[in-house]
Amino acid sequence: MTEAAETEPEAEGGGIGQRLRRAREARSLSIEQVAGQLFLDRSTLERLEREDWEALPPPTFVQGYIRNYARLLGLDPERLLAGFHPPQPPPAPGAGRSPARRLQPVLGWRPLLILLVLLLVLGLAWYLLPLLQQRLTSARAPATGVTVPPVPEAGAGAASGPEKPPVSTPAAPAASSPVPAGAPAPAVVPGSTAGPGAAGAGSSPVPAAPVPAAPTAPAAASASATTGVPPSEPPAATAAPPASAMPAATTQPAAASGRTVPIELDLSQDSWVSLRDARGRRLVHGLLRAGGHFRYQAVLPVAVVLGNVHGVTLQVDGRPFPLTGYNRRRVARFRIPVEPAGTPGRSGPSD
Amino acid sequence: MLGFKRFLGLFSNDLSIDLGTANTLIYARGQGIVLNEPSVVAIRQDRGSGAPKSILAVGVDAKRMLGRTPGNIKAIRPLKDGVIADFTVTEKMLQRFIHKVHEGRFLRPSPRVLICVPCGSTQVERRAIKESAAGAGAREVYLIEEPMAAAIGAGMPVDEARGSMVLDIGGGTSEVAVISLNGIVYSASVRIGGDRFDDAIVNYVRRNYGTLIGEATAEQIKHDIGSAYPGNEVLEMEVKGRNLAQGVPRSFTLNSNEILEALQEPLSGIVGAVKTALEQTPPELGADVAERGIVITGGGALLKDLDRLLMEETGLPVIIAEDPLTCVARGGGRALEMMDERGMDVFAVD
Numbered sequence: 001m002t003e004a005a006e007t008e009p010e011a012e013g014g015g016i017g018q019r020l021r022r023a024r025e026a027r028s029l030s031i032e033q034v035a036g037q038l039f040l041d042r043s044t045l046e047r048l049e050r051e052d053w054e055a056l057p058p059p060t061f062v063q064g065y066i067r068n069y070a071r072l073l074g075l076d077p078e079r080l081l082a083g084f085h086p087p088q089p090p091p092a093p094g095a096g097r098s099p100a101r102r103l104q105p106v107l108g109w110r111p112l113l114i115l116l117v118l119l120l121v122l123g124l125a126w127y128l129l130p131l132l133q134q135r136l137t138s139a140r141a142p143a144t145g146v147t148v149p150p151v152p153e154a155g156a157g158a159a160s161g162p163e164k165p166p167v168s169t170p171a172a173p174a175a176s177s178p179v180p181a182g183a184p185a186p187a188v189v190p191g192s193t194a195g196p197g198a199a200g201a202g203s204s205p206v207p208a209a210p211v212p213a214a215p216t217a218p219a220a221a222s223a224s225a226t227t228g229v230p231p232s233e234p235p236a237a238t239a240a241p242p243a244s245a246m247p248a249a250t251t252q253p254a255a256a257s258g259r260t261v262p263i264e265l266d267l268s269q270d271s272w273v274s275l276r277d278a279r280g281r282r283l284v285h286g287l288l289r290a291g292g293h294f295r296y297q298a299v300l301p302v303a304v305v306l307g308n309v310h311g312v313t314l315q316v317d318g319r320p321f322p323l324t325g326y327n328r329r330r331v332a333r334f335r336i337p338v339e340p341a342g343t344p345g346r347s348g349p350s351d
Numbered sequence: 352m353l354g355f356k357r358f359l360g361l362f363s364n365d366l367s368i369d370l371g372t373a374n375t376l377i378y379a380r381g382q383g384i385v386l387n388e389p390s391v392v393a394i395r396q397d398r399g400s401g402a403p404k405s406i407l408a409v410g411v412d413a414k415r416m417l418g419r420t421p422g423n424i425k426a427i428r429p430l431k432d433g434v435i436a437d438f439t440v441t442e443k444m445l446q447r448f449i450h451k452v453h454e455g456r457f458l459r460p461s462p463r464v465l466i467c468v469p470c471g472s473t474q475v476e477r478r479a480i481k482e483s484a485a486g487a488g489a490r491e492v493y494l495i496e497e498p499m500a501a502a503i504g505a506g507m508p509v510d511e512a513r514g515s516m517v518l519d520i521g522g523g524t525s526e527v528a529v530i531s532l533n534g535i536v537y538s539a540s541v542r543i544g545g546d547r548f549d550d551a552i553v554n555y556v557r558r559n560y561g562t563l564i565g566e567a568t569a570e571q572i573k574h575d576i577g578s579a580y581p582g583n584e585v586l587e588m589e590v591k592g593r594n595l596a597q598g599v600p601r602s603f604t605l606n607s608n609e610i611l612e613a614l615q616e617p618l619s620g621i622v623g624a625v626k627t628a629l630e631q632t633p634p635e636l637g638a639d640v641a642e643r644g645i646v647i648t649g650g651g652a653l654l655k656d657l658d659r660l661l662m663e664e665t666g667l668p669v670i671i672a673e674d675p676l677t678c679v680a681r682g683g684g685r686a687l688e689m690m691d692e693r694g695m696d697v698f699a700v701d
Binding site: 039040043057060061063064065067069 | 505506507508642643644646658662664667668669670671672673
C-alpha cells in the first residue's frame with residue numbers, strides 16, 4: 001500500500017485539507033475508517049479537510065493530526081506540513097508568544113557605559129572634594145578668627161562674600177587695643193568704619209604706616225585713631241607677625257583681618273606656593289621658580305601654603321614675616337595673621 | 352556579594368537548563384538552544400591515593416570515552432533517574448556548560464537559571480539541583496516541573512481552562528501530566544526512559560545471543576532499528592559484541608522485531624503510567640484530553656511508532672511534538688519569559 005502511495009502522483013493542487021481528502025478518496029477510505037485509525041472524531045477530520053482552523057485545537061495538535069493522517073495515507077508529512085501556515089488568531093494566547101518584546105540582546109555596551117559614567121563622576125568627586133573642603137575651611141576660619149570686615153571694597157565685598165560676618169566690628173577694636181583704656185577704643189570705631197572709603201583709595205600704599213615694634217603698636221593705634229587717618233589698623237596688622245613670636249601679643253592679630261596688604265615673596269629655591277585671601281581668591285597656586293620676586297595684594301586673613309619653606313622669604317606689609325619653627329619640615333601651612341591658639345583652623349609653626 | 356552578582360548578571364543571558372539523565376540542553380533567551388550535550392563527565396585521577404581529581408572532559412568528548420577509559424580515567428554520568436547521583440560532579444559539569452555558553456565573555460557569567468526537575472523528585476533532590484546550579488555560578492535558580500516545561504515547549508495551551516496531557520520520555524524518567532490553567536492537575540513519574548530501553552536491549556542480546564554489548568551499542572541499535580509497534584517492514588542491523596561462551600568478539604544480526612520484543616517491558620511500564628494518569632484525571636479534563644489527544648515530548652518520542660502504540664493502547668489521538676528533544680529546554684525558556692512578563696513565579700516550584 002505504501003508503494004502505491006509513493007508512486008501515485010500526489011494531488012498537488014489545493015490546500016492541505018483538499019490534498020488529504022483526495023489522497024483518502026484515492027485509497028477509497030471512508031472518513032469513518034480514517035477516524036477509527038487515528039482515534040480522532042469524525043467531526044475533527046471533517047474540519048481538517050475543510051481547513052476550518054478556527055474550529056480546531058491549537059496548531060500543535062493540528063500539526064500532529066496532519067502528520068498522523070499523512071503517514072496513514074502514505075504521504076510525506078513534512079512536505080505536506082510545509083504548506084501548513086497555522087492561522088494566527090487561534091494560537092493560544094498564553095503560550096507566551098511575545099518573545100520579541102523581551103529579547104534585549106544582553107546589553108553589551110550599556111552597562112559598561114553606565115559604569116564609565118559612574119567612574120567619571122566618582123573621579124570628579126574625588127578631585128573636587130578636597131578643593132571644596134579647602135574652600136569650606138577657608139570660609140569657616142575667618143568666621144572664627146575675630147575679623148573686622150572693613151575691607152577696602154567691603155561695601156560690596158562684605159555683602160556678597162558670605163564669609164565675612166561684620167558683627168565682630170565692635171569686638172575688634174576692643175581686642176586690638178587692650179592697653180589704651182576706654183578713651184581711644186571708641187575712637188577706633190569711627191576710624192575703622194570710615195576706613196572703607198578712605199582705604200579703598202589708598203589701600204595699596206598702606207606700607208606708609210609702618211610702626212615696627214609691637215609694644216609701641218597700641219600707642220600708634222591710639223594716635224592714628226585720634227587723627228582719624230585710615231591707617232588705624234596697620235599697627236595691628238603689623239603686630240601680627242611678632243605675635244607668633246611673642247605670646248603676650250597673641251590677641252593682637254585678629255584686628256588685622258579684612259585689610260588689604262601687600263605680600264611679597266622672594267624665592268631662593270623653587271617652591272610650591274599657594275595664597276588664598278579672605279575673599280577666596282587664589283592669588284597664586286603653583287610652582288614658583290627660584291630667584292623670583294612676587295608681589296600680591298591680599299585681603300587678610302590669607303591662607304598660605306609654602307611647599308619649600310626654607311627657600312622662601314615672606315614679607316607682609318613690607319615687614320618680614322618670620323618663618324621660623326619649620327626646621328624639621330619643608331611644608332608650611334599657616335594664616336596671616338597668625339590665629340590665636342585654640343582656633344580650629346590654626347596652623348602655625350607648631351602644626 | 353549579591354549586588355556584585357547582580358551586576359555580573361547584566362552581562363549574562365537568562366538560561367533554561369534541561370538537566371537530563373542522558374542529555375543536558377541549555378536554552379538562552381533570545382538565542383534558542385545553545386548547548387546540547389550528553390550529561391557525561393570524564394574524571395582523571397592519577398595514580399596514588401592522594402592525587403587530586405580533575406575534570407578531563409565534559410559532554411560529547413566525555414561520552415566518547417564511556418566504557419573505553421583506562422584505569423586513571425572514569426567517565427561517569429552524574430545523573431541517574433533524572434536526579435543528581437553525584438553532587439560535586441554535577442556542579443562541575445553545570446559550571447563547564449554555563450561557561451561554554453558564555454565563552455569569550457570578559458566577565459564571569461552569572462545568569463538567572465531555570466532548571467527542569469522531574470515531578471517525582473523529592474525535596475532533597477530538588478535542593479541538590481538548586482545548590483549545584485548556584486555553585487556553578489547561577490545568580491538565581493528557579494525550578495520548574497519537567498512536564499510543565501515540556502507542555503509549554505510543545506506549544507500546548509497550558510493557560511487555558513482545558514486539560515492537556517503531556518508525556519515526556521526522557522533518558523531516566525518518563526513523566527506524564529495533565530495540565531490546566533498553568534498548573535499541574537495530575538502528574539506521575541516513572542523511572543523508565545531511554546536508559547531503560549538500552550538496558551533492555553543489552554539484556555535481551557545477552558539472554559538470546561549469549562553476547563555482551565555495551566550501552567553505546569545498545570543505544571545505536573535503538574536508534575536504528577528500535578520500534579514500539581509492529582511495522583510493515585522489518586529492519587536489520589549487524590552488531591558486534593563479546594560472545595560470553597567463546598570470550599571473543601563476534602558479530603551477529605538483529606532485526607527490529609527482536610528489538611520490539613526486547614522493549615516490551617519498559618514500554619508497558621510507560622503505557623501503564625499513561626493509563627493510570629487517564630484513570631486519575633478528573634472527567635472534565637479527561638474529556639478534553641480525549642478530544643485533543645496526548646502530546647509526547649522528550650527523546651523517547653523519537654522511538655519509532657511509539658505514538659502508534661499509545662494510540663492503540665489508549666484509544667486516544669497521540670501526537671508527537673515538533674522537535675521533541677528540545678521541548679523541555681525551550682519550554683523552560685519560555686516559562687522564564689512568561690514569569691518576567693507577569694512578574695510572578697507562575698511555574699516555579701521550590
